[in-house]
Amino acid sequence: MISAYYLQIIILVGINIIMASSLNLVVGYTGQLSIGHAAFMSLGAYVSAIVTLQTGLPFIVSLLLGAAVAGLFGILIGIPTLRLKGDYLAIATLGFGEIIRIIFLNLKITGGAVGLRGIPKETTLLWVIGVTLLSLFVLQRIINSRVGRALIAIREDETAAESMGINTTYYKTLAFGVGAFFAGLGGGLFAHYFRYIHPNVFGFMRSIEQLCMVVLGGLGNMWGAIIGATALTAIPELLRAGAEYRLLVYGAILVLMMRARPQGLLGESIGQTGGRSLKRRKTLFTKIKLFRRNK
Amino acid sequence: MKKYRLALVIMVALSMILMLAAGCGTSQPASEPEGAGDEASEGTSEETVDVKVGTVGPLTGGAATYGESVRNAVQIALEEANENKEIPGVNLVLVSEDSEGDWSKAANAFSKLIDQDGVNVIVGAVLSSETAAGGPIVMEGKVPTISPSSTATDLTVGNPYLFRNCLSDEVQASQLAEYAIAELGFKRFAILYTNNDYGVALKDAFEATAKEKAEVVAVEAFMDGDEHFRPQLTSIQQKNPDAIFIAGYYTEAGKIAQQAAEQGISAQLLGADGFYSPVLVEIGEQAVEGAIFTAGFFSADPNPVVQSFVTRYTELFGEEPDMFAAQAYDATRIVIEAMKKYGTDRESIREGLAQTKDFPGITGLTSIDEEGDTIKDVLILKVENGTFQRLR
Numbered sequence: 001m002i003s004a005y006y007l008q009i010i011i012l013v014g015i016n017i018i019m020a021s022s023l024n025l026v027v028g029y030t031g032q033l034s035i036g037h038a039a040f041m042s043l044g045a046y047v048s049a050i051v052t053l054q055t056g057l058p059f060i061v062s063l064l065l066g067a068a069v070a071g072l073f074g075i076l077i078g079i080p081t082l083r084l085k086g087d088y089l090a091i092a093t094l095g096f097g098e099i100i101r102i103i104f105l106n107l108k109i110t111g112g113a114v115g116l117r118g119i120p121k122e123t124t125l126l127w128v129i130g131v132t133l134l135s136l137f138v139l140q141r142i143i144n145s146r147v148g149r150a151l152i153a154i155r156e157d158e159t160a161a162e163s164m165g166i167n168t169t170y171y172k173t174l175a176f177g178v179g180a181f182f183a184g185l186g187g188g189l190f191a192h193y194f195r196y197i198h199p200n201v202f203g204f205m206r207s208i209e210q211l212c213m214v215v216l217g218g219l220g221n222m223w224g225a226i227i228g229a230t231a232l233t234a235i236p237e238l239l240r241a242g243a244e245y246r247l248l249v250y251g252a253i254l255v256l257m258m259r260a261r262p263q264g265l266l267g268e269s270i271g272q273t274g275g276r277s278l279k280r281r282k283t284l285f286t287k288i289k290l291f292r293r294n295k
Numbered sequence: 296m297k298k299y300r301l302a303l304v305i306m307v308a309l310s311m312i313l314m315l316a317a318g319c320g321t322s323q324p325a326s327e328p329e330g331a332g333d334e335a336s337e338g339t340s341e342e343t344v345d346v347k348v349g350t351v352g353p354l355t356g357g358a359a360t361y362g363e364s365v366r367n368a369v370q371i372a373l374e375e376a377n378e379n380k381e382i383p384g385v386n387l388v389l390v391s392e393d394s395e396g397d398w399s400k401a402a403n404a405f406s407k408l409i410d411q412d413g414v415n416v417i418v419g420a421v422l423s424s425e426t427a428a429g430g431p432i433v434m435e436g437k438v439p440t441i442s443p444s445s446t447a448t449d450l451t452v453g454n455p456y457l458f459r460n461c462l463s464d465e466v467q468a469s470q471l472a473e474y475a476i477a478e479l480g481f482k483r484f485a486i487l488y489t490n491n492d493y494g495v496a497l498k499d500a501f502e503a504t505a506k507e508k509a510e511v512v513a514v515e516a517f518m519d520g521d522e523h524f525r526p527q528l529t530s531i532q533q534k535n536p537d538a539i540f541i542a543g544y545y546t547e548a549g550k551i552a553q554q555a556a557e558q559g560i561s562a563q564l565l566g567a568d569g570f571y572s573p574v575l576v577e578i579g580e581q582a583v584e585g586a587i588f589t590a591g592f593f594s595a596d597p598n599p600v601v602q603s604f605v606t607r608y609t610e611l612f613g614e615e616p617d618m619f620a621a622q623a624y625d626a627t628r629i630v631i632e633a634m635k636k637y638g639t640d641r642e643s644i645r646e647g648l649a650q651t652k653d654f655p656g657i658t659g660l661t662s663i664d665e666e667g668d669t670i671k672d673v674l675i676l677k678v679e680n681g682t683f684q685r686l687r
Binding site: 003004008105106115190195198243246 | 435
């Protein structure tokens with residue numbers, strides 16, 4: 001019989017795998033730097049918890065409702081912000097994350113600063129394993145489909161992708177929406193496991209932690225997201241013996257990792273994707289761009 | 296190529312599982328402090344049994360000072376009990392876990408203490424959100440838990456394993472409002488509260504009591520960690536209140552006092568136990584002079600028990616104990632008394648905690664009611680010449 005402590009860590013690992021792999025779709029495959037992923041998690045957590053508490057609907061319904069609302073917000077936020085690039089998008093998503101947190105902190109229905117207590121315990125190990133596998137399966141199918149190729153094309157070169165007839169805004173918003181949907185699922189599982197939610201764990205630090213999982217595991221690699229989520233959930237718990245110093249060690253591990261393998265544990269280095277052909281393609285398109293501008 | 300990568304993934308996954316398995320084997324003895332174990336063994340040859348007492352609180356992050364105070368005080372209480380052999384044949388061992396101030400990590404800490412370390416009782420958690428997240432876990436694990444500082448409303452209701460030793464926010468805020476109206480004769484109040492569970496509970500209780508016999512002319516909110524309070528202070532100033540009740544912690548309160556003074560606000564400053572720290576005067580300087588606030592602990596109390604704790608704490612940790620430390624010390628003393636009277640297993644401790652009546656602690660006479668909540672006197676202190684004086 002597995003102890004409740006290990007069970008809890010395994011459940012957290014599962015939830016974090018959902019969070020990291022869904023963020024990977026946005027950051028790793030589509031190349032859009034989002035640091036507001038925890039906001040979608042909190043939307044899923046609060047919506048599903050409130051639905052369960054107020055209506056008593058079955059867990060599966062509230063879980064899906066939470067995820068749907070998160071996905072909807074992903075699309076709504078995605079439409080205006082995804083026109084921004086790189087750093088600007090990062091700042092916009094960060095701002096969005098803080099807005100959501102502050103709103104939850106001030107609403108009556110969310111319990112405000114007291115938090116939401118007495119959520120029934122619905123999340124079991126079986127639920128987490130089921131939802132995690134399902135999420136990974138769906139995400140993997142998306143990545144290996146025509147949509148996935150379009151997303152990767154956008155990451156590699158947005159202008160080139162657009163010139164090939166890919167509706168970049170549509171696909172970026174789609175990736176953002178799908179990522180948010182699965183983050184909402186993770187949030188719903190989270191709320192119904194702890195039976196208590198308070199906005200302060202869905203802050204900017206949680207978003208950064210999830211981004212770390214993706215980067216550490218390797219951007220644009222599903223196995224990477226899984227390994228990154230597992231490692232960054234388990235390491236702080238393994239280091240508990242170190243008391244106050246454990247976060248120091250945790251930080252040092254991150255720094256050393258990034259020094260030794262900047263592409264992440266399983267990330268593809270430039271060479272693997274065929275750096276030369278990529279470079280050649282890029283110069284070709286730069287020429288086309290210049291040609292257009294001169295005309 | 297693909298097969299090779301799959302093999303790599305499996306290897307990494309396997310090594311992680313091994314790490315996890317190895318981690319649990321070695322972490323247990325390492326997390327026990329050395330000091331507590333040695334002293335018992337050198338005295339007599341009789342056999343002693345280790346009984347583990349856990350703490351959960353932030354040891355890292357923004358709220359780390361509160362968590363450290365709690366852990367330090369629990370350590371002192373346990374060491375004293377071991378030195379004086381208060382419970383025959385029992386050696387109390389401290390296992391303290393960090394929550395990073397994050398309630399989901401506090402939940403991990405609670406689970407670890409219960410399942411991995413097998414503690415018989417937990418003193419914690421520190422923040423209300425941490426205790427709220429830990430509540431269902433200790434109830435399921437049937438481990439009695441006493442929080443020294445989580446003041447949120449109704450936290451212990453419906454949970455027979457959860458107790459607390461601290462002033463509830465309602466009690467101190469309503470007693471302060473009554474005192475300010477009856478003894479100080481104030482008629483118009485403004486409230487400036489920090490928008491977290493603590494601030495909101497204080498604000499609600501103060502507002503409700505004050506409205507019965509006086510007027511509340513302004514209610515403004517701020518956030519933990521804010522630096523500038525001019526907008527709130529300006530709108531309060533326009534209402535011209537007799538007194539401003541600052542429902543928040545000393546760091547922000549000191550800054551608010553400074554900025555209010557600069558803005559020429561002369562209203563009396565009122566506060567709750569979040570004011571009780573020397574840091575209040577360090578930050579607020581002249582501006583906090585004359586501020587009146589409620590407290591659960593007063594370190595200049597001539598009571599010898601208080602003085603011996605203050606001396607020992609200052610010697611060991613190089614700073615005066617704050618309210619968190621004092622309440623944690625009392626909470627641990629209550630646990631030790633329960634062990635002496637009822638036994639050291641989990642159920643006996645729970646029974647003992649529930650039966651606590653008129654325990655003479657350093658934070659005053661303490662009883663625990665049927666819901667696990669604390670009943671105790673509220674002290675009222677005033678800042679005079681940069682030090683605290685007791686008014687009531």
